[in-house]
Amino acid sequence: MDIKESIKRLAKEKNAVILAHYYVDGAIQDIADFVGDSLALAQQAAKTNADIIVMCGVHFMGETCKILCPQKKVLIPDPNATCSLAESCPAKEFEAFVKAHPDHKVISYVNTTADIKALTDVVVTSGNARQVVEYFPKDTPIIFGPDHNLGNYINSITGRNMLLWDGACHVHEKFSVEKIVALKKQYPEAKVLVHPECRGAVVKLADKVGSTAALLKYSIESEASTFIVATESGILHEMQKRAPQKTFIPAPPDDATCSCNECNYMKLVTLEKVYNCLLNESPQVEVNEEVARRAVLPIKKMLEISEKLGL
Numbered sequence: 641m642d643i644k645e646s647i648k649r650l651a652k653e654k655n656a657v658i659l660a661h662y663y664v665d666g667a668i669q670d671i672a673d674f675v676g677d678s679l680a681l682a683q684q685a686a687k688t689n690a691d692i693i694v695m696c697g698v699h700f701m702g703e704t705c706k707i708l709c710p711q712k713k714v715l716i717p718d719p720n721a722t723c724s725l726a727e728s729c730p731a732k733e734f735e736a737f738v739k740a741h742p743d744h745k746v747i748s749y750v751n752t753t754a755d756i757k758a759l760t761d762v763v764v765t766s767g768n769a770r771q772v773v774e775y776f777p778k779d780t781p782i783i784f785g786p787d788h789n790l791g792n793y794i795n796s797i798t799g800r801n802m803l804l805w806d807g808a809c810h811v812h813e814k815f816s817v818e819k820i821v822a823l824k825k826q827y828p829e830a831k832v833l834v835h836p837e838c839r840g841a842v843v844k845l846a847d848k849v850g851s852t853a854a855l856l857k858y859s860i861e862s863e864a865s866t867f868i869v870a871t872e873s874g875i876l877h878e879m880q881k882r883a884p885q886k887t888f889i890p891a892p893p894d895d896a897t898c899s900c901n902e903c904n905y906m907k908l909v910t911l912e913k914v915y916n917c918l919l920n921e922s923p924q925v926e927v928n929e930e931v932a933r934r935a936v937l938p939i940k941k942m943l944e945i946s947e948k949l950g951l
Contacts, residue, residue, distance in 0.1 A: 643911050644671050650918040656692035656715075658914070659684060659705070662852045663906040664696050666877035668914060672696060675878065677853040678704075678750045679765040679946065685709055686943060694918060695925070696909050698723045702925035703754045707936045714925040717913035721905045723751055725837075728807030729786035731755035737783070741803060744781045747773060748938065751809070752786060754927045757935035763942045766836055767851035768951045769794050773802070775945055789813070793836040793843060811903045812837035814893035815870045820845055823868050823889060830889065831864045835871035842870055842891075859883060872903050 648671060651658055659681050660672035669675045674684045678701065685693055685705040692713045695702040700723055702716040729752055738746055738759055748760040749769070757763055764772045773794055776782065784791040785805030789812065795802055815838055824830060824845070833855045834846035843849055848858045852875050859867050859879050869876060870891035879888045893901040917923065927935070945951075 643915055647671050647911065647915050647918060650915070651694070654692055654918065654921075655690050656694055656918060657684075657688050657690035658694045658696060659701075661697035661701065661874075661906065662856070662878055663872040663874035663903050664909045665874065665907060665911075667911055668696050668909060669874075669877055671911070671914070677765065677767055677851050679767045679851070679942075679951070680853060681705075682708065682750065682765075682939065683943065683946075688712075692918075692921065694914065696914060697721070698726075698903075698905050699925070700726050700751060700753055703927055703935075704750065704757075704939060706925045706927050707754060707757070707932045707939060710927075710932060713921060715917045715921065716923060716925050717910070717917045718908040719923045721908040723905060724810035725749070725751040725787055725807055726753050726756075729753075729756055729805055731759070734785060734805065735759055737785075737805065741781070741783055744783045744803060745776060746783045746785075747802070748785050749787050749790060750939075750942075754931050754935045756786070757938055758931045760935075760938040761941070762945070763938045765851060765942075766790060767853055768942065768946050768949075769836075770798060771949050771951060772942065772945055773798055773800060775949070787837055789839055789843075790836050792840060793849070796840075809837045811872050811893075811901055812870075813839060814901060815839070815842045815891050816894040817841045817845065819892045819894075820868060820870065823891070827866050827868065827889065829864065830866040830868050830887075831858075831862060832868045832891075833859060833870065838870055846870070856882065859886065859888070870901075872906065873901055874903070874906060 784802040786807030791804040831847040
């Protein structure tokens, strides 16, 4: 059986759309109807006419699709594909944190559970976080969660003093400053591309800081031919496809001999699991109705602001 053709056939028969994040395996990106970062995937889910959405990514992405499209069947190939950043923000603890600062607006990164979104005024992605924060008057007190690295970065470039939840992504926390510096010495002409979820010391090494989509765009449009990429290594697949004449080097983590840095959860999604979930229309993503009713408001607010700002 040609599993890729079988997936495409099933998707057509069932009027299903396959959405994939840049961090999943390249073979899955190749069979997806749409590949993007968190903002683009949410935008795509909100406007799809498909009856079934297959979200090839981590669980919170499936939740976001279900919240935006409650009448559609949302499938996720592996329900164990969770997110370390989302897990670093337990709902009860975050709720207590929010209640302790009742005068603050709550801005939450999209990499959160539906329960956290339900406690939030507006959701952001790494691609629109700065613009959404700056949408609010400068004297607005803001809680930003859960990624403290992204929050610190936004504070540094906006002059804000947002109150930050102390969460982090296990992938972006692990990039090695020393190993990136060594790579830069080995490839002095290389541009360093860094995701803002990385630690501040890594961000300071960057020629370009941005979301996965922004880093991809920069790598295609830049006159440079070599890039050291400090984000989940799955993005290199699309970079290499879009700019095959260029060289992309994954930035290595601190704690391994491996030359790349992968999200264990994203890599749980396989072609076989995509096929099986489409065939059986399971596992489905479900979100508590009341939680979904509250969680959809900050997501829609993000999409409205993004559209207004042309993002």
